[in-house]
Amino acid sequence: MTVSIKMPALSPTMEEGTIARWLVKVGDTVSSGDILAEIETDKATMEFEAVDEGTVVSIDVAEGTEGVKVGTVIATIAGEDDDAAPAPAAKVEAAPAPTAKAEAAPAPAPAAAAPAPVAAPAAAAAAPAPKGDRVIASPLAKRIAADKGLDLSAIKGSGPNGRIVKADVSDAKPAAAAPAAAAPAAAAPAPAAATAPAPAAASIPDFGIPYEATKLNNVRKTIARRLTEAKQTIPHIYLTVDIRLDALLKLRGELNKALEPQGVKLSVNDLIIKALAKALLMVPKCNVSFAGDELRTYSRADISVAVAAPSGLITPIIVDAGSKSISTIATEMKTLAGKAREGKLQPHEYQGGTASLSNLGMFGIKQFDAVINPPQAMILAVGAGEQRPHVVDGALAVATVMSVTGSFDHRAIDGADGAELMQAIKTLIENPLGLLA
CATH class of the missing domain: 2.40.50.100 (RNA polymerase II/Efflux pump adaptor protein, barrel-sandwich hybrid domain)
Structure with a gap:
């Protein structure tokens, strides 16, 4: 056939x-x-x-x-029974690569990719499920499932006609749904965002300035579309607090010395991921998504962490970060960041998340306001830790302080609730033993 x-x-x-x-x-x-x-x-x-x-x-x-x-x-x-005489290859010719032209009028920017119906859940991307009780899976997927003790009937296939393929079972856990289905309900963006039209391509006048035109890749097009939708459809509210880092830095040094034989090294960012996750569980009113006529409150904190990759920004997810040890978070984050930079992340590793974290402190940025990643309702923007004059026990002293800003979807999170979350984050970071409890 x-x-x-x-x-x-x-x-x-x-x-x-x-x-x-x-x-x-x-x-x-x-x-x-x-x-x-x-x-x-x-x-x-x-x-x-x-x-x-x-x-x-x-x-x-x-x-x-x-x-x-x-x-x-x-x-x-x-197939084996068919005539396998090769047909002419490449019926669709590749478009010629764009060439850089200096001092030439730029062509109109490529039209933005049409927005997908983002209200569809992750599972909607798969083809219709196979009929009846029959499970369709590739031989390789069946072998992997057998070795891992997976129930194929509980896994959603991403191949043609819902067929289960290698990618669907490689990272699946026994008695768990397929990765595409395992993403939290947050993978279904709010219906309100689905109605936002893609921005029209802008035509930039030629001012006689030499330039080099680079065609946008698919990732950059998607970033442009989603961020435009986020700013147009989500009413952002921003809350900033200053946090002392001295106790956290001391604890990090002690933990790294203890973990050195295991080859694990914690970053400040790993500890902040843990703090954000625990704070969201302490203030569940902020661990939510706005979904049109309903508000979804999540029972676990999956933290999407912004990583700068060559193709553009992507946010791999630390699943259930609130219940994981800091060393586990550090190990997973190192692996995910490496895969993100190589463009090798699987869909279940970046789809979903209940809140996001973006850290620009390593660039010396003191404070910034991040754009919410829909359908999530908040993102934490982390600035640099620096020596500043600070009141300590009623007296002026020098302390290591960083500014963090929470961006909140005001449709889902009230200002007082956002402030409570920021206070919880501050308390956990300034008293970091709570992160180990």
Whole structure:
């Protein structure tokens, strides 16, 4: 049987993608689980694996082609009983790479990607579930599931027709749903944001200034669209507090000395992630999402941490950070940040989250206001710790102080509740033994 390989939806907001690189060519024999191509989505560059066995008879979309709509046939595989005579490759030619031109009038900026119906949950990106009780899974996924003791019927497949593939089971835990389904309900943005139109492409006049034009990648387009939606549709309120870091820095030094034999080194950011998570559990009125006609209050704190990657900002998630040890948070954060910079994050590693944290202190930034990451209702912006004059026990002294600012969705969080959360964060950081309890 001949199988048409279609552009997959590798994230809930993905409507189109770019074929970054083909890893097979016409005439190659592939098995289920083999990597066919690297696809640039609206979030990252991800590997796309085969779910069927056979011979590649055509490559229908050339490497480097941008704007390939989800569902477009990108390749064809023939089964053992089919005529596997190779068809002409690359029916869709790649668009020529843009060349940098100095002192030339810029072409109009590319139109922003059409906003996805962001109210759809993460599971909506998958194809319809298989009919009846039959579970459709690739042989490789079945082997991995058997080795890990996973129940395939509880896992949502992301392959064609809901087929379960390697990525769906690789990081799954026994008796847990698939990663795409395991993301908290926060993965479904508020309906209000779904109605926000994408901003029209701006045409910039030519002022005769030499320039180099760089075409936006899918990640940058998505960042531009989502941040525009956030500022247009979410009423932000900002609350700032100054926090003494001396006790935290002392505890960090002691913990790092104790953890040195294990090869674990804690950063200040790891401790702040823990503080934010614990504070959200202490003030659950801030661990929420605004969802149109309902307010969702979450029972665990999943912290999205902003990481600067070459393709653009992305926020890998420390799941259930409130119940994890600081050393576990540090280990997970190191792994996730590395994968983010390499563009290798899987969807379940950056989709969801109940609140975000952005730290620019390492750049010497004293204080800033961060933009909320919908459908979350708050984000904590962390500035640099610096020596400042500070009143300590009624007397003026020098202390290490940092300014942190919480941005809150005023539709979901009142100012007094936001202030209570900021007070809880301040208390935990200034009395850091509470982070270990």
